[in-house]
Amino acid sequence: MSVKMWQDEQQLEWEKRDIALRRAAELKDQITEYLEQKKSIPDGFEIQGEYTKAKSELLEYFNATEEQWNDWRWQMANRIRDVRILSRLVRLESDEFNDIEKVGRQFRWAVSPYYLALAIAGGKEGPVWRQAIPSGLEILDRYGKEDPMGEEFTSPAAGITRRYPDRLIINVTNQCAMYCRHCQRRRNIGDIDVHKPRQVLEASLRYIRENPEIRDVLITGGDALLLSNKQLDWLLTELDNIPHVEIKRIGSRIPVTMPQRVTSQLCSVLEKHPPIYMNTQFNHPLEVTPEAKKACDMLIKAGVVLGNQAVLLKDINNDPHVMKRLNHSLLRIRVKPYYIFHAKAVKGTRHFITGVQDGINIMEQLRGFTSGLAVPTYIINAPNGYGKTPILPQYILENKNDHVTIRTWEKRVIPYSVSG
Incomplete structure (x- = not known):
């Protein structure tokens, strides 16, 4: 191989690498926002300190042992379903207490001690709490159906x-x-x-x-x-x-x-x-x-x-x-x-x-x-x-049998021939 041919190949490789590096930088930019937001979205492993504290308080209230906590029958027998008990475990404002009491007359509620400890650890009115504890909004709903699935x-x-x-x-x-x-x-x-x-x-x-x-x-x-x-x-x-x-x-x-x-x-x-x-x-x-x-x-x-x-x-x-x-x-x-x-x-x-x-x-x-x-x-x-x-985003913008126009996940619009 001549020196010129070798130099041309090296130049081509450098150009390819430059294209790849620029593309990698584009992709890295696209995940930056998520990586930043992720810091404020903990999972259950990352709140173990708060969970352990809440669990200890529930064990003390129920005068229970770690062995009982790990027994699902104990968990079922001690589901929290009375707002008066809940108020002894979590500080409730008077309007919160009243709302939970009113909802409970219409819609049954109960939560396992395990999940309540997790709800407390995740913060009152947080994403776990809202799934478990009644809200006054439940009895204001005039549009929902009993059986929308028929x-x-x-x-x-x-x-x-x-x-x-x-x-x-x-x-x-x-x-x-x-x-x-x-x-x-x-x-x-x-x-x-x-x-x-x-x-x-x-x-x-x-x-x-x-x-x-x-x-x-x-x-x-x-x-x-x-x-x-x-x-x-x-x-x-x-x-x-x-x-x-x-x-x-x-x-x-x-x-x-x-x-x-x-x-x-x-x-x-x-x-x-x-x-x-x-x-x-x-x-x-x-x-x-x-x-x-x-x-x-x-x-x-x-x-x-x-x-x-x-x-x-x-x-x-x-x-x-x-x-x-x-x-x-x-x-x-x-x-x-x-x-x-x-x-x-x-x-x-x-x-x-x-x-x-x-x-x-x-x-x-x-x-x-x-x-x-x-x-x-x-x-x-x-x-x-x-x-x-x-339900999907629209990825096919035009369809003419063997020719389609697609939109990629990056919103690039690209013609595509099924025959190559």
Whole structure:
């Protein structure tokens, strides 16, 4: 090779490297804002000092031990559901006390000691607190519906909700570790905790057996993991014995609201019935705690595949930086972000509902700006039980069969020929 040829090749390599360095600088600039904002969006690992302090105060109030705290039965038995008890644990202004008392007459509330400690650690009126503690805004809502999903019209058999060709829901209980203030099924909560009786579950199973197109069954409620280990084992066994049921799914917020329920005994049950997929509901990075990680680790070791279905909630997570931090925190504990649900117009929850543009803006700031693993699908549930509809930014600007004009995640408009 001549000296001139070598010099020309070197010059070309330098030019390529210069282009790559300038592009890298552009990309680095695009993440600067998030990295700065991230400093003010802690996750549950970063508030352990505040959580430990709040936990200690609750243990002192209940005169309880660390062993009791880690027992999910103790957590359930000591859920806080009386504003007078709450006021002894957290300072409440008189109007706050009165609002919680009024809401409680219309909408049931309860929160596990674990989640209350986390709410206190995250700050009164913070993103965790708002999900757990009643607000006076709940009884001012005149527009919400009891059942915006039309579930009563999509129940072809007892305990069943069916909205799709090959899958359905078995609703097994109204019981939860915490009654989320944005709950889509708050009409089912009632005044007492009730698991569906055996005859209802048997009717649900009979419907599944008689409809061989059903290959996917979601067990939910309420919270499906609040069934006893024995009951859950029986139900999963019955589903395993239906040849056309290929997968079982469990809907549970237990890893978020009461991770103590995930015990070795529960995991032994789940391990017997693969494949099991579980979607939980982390809505804010503060909920991703060491306790939540431990529960998720145990479920994963038992062969459960974990996903997350966040709900888009006003003043809680309707911010691209918060949602990105949440999804990154979830991936660190091996939970795949799956859906972001637009909040449903349930009676008493209007103050949580955002504009659809909030969800689209979040998607704009996720796709391309972070790894695809951290990008869930933004979903609006069509009214009256017509199912999930994905909502996406507009990436195809023009479509002429073999030629399209696309808009990239950076908003670059580029013509693209499918034939190359």
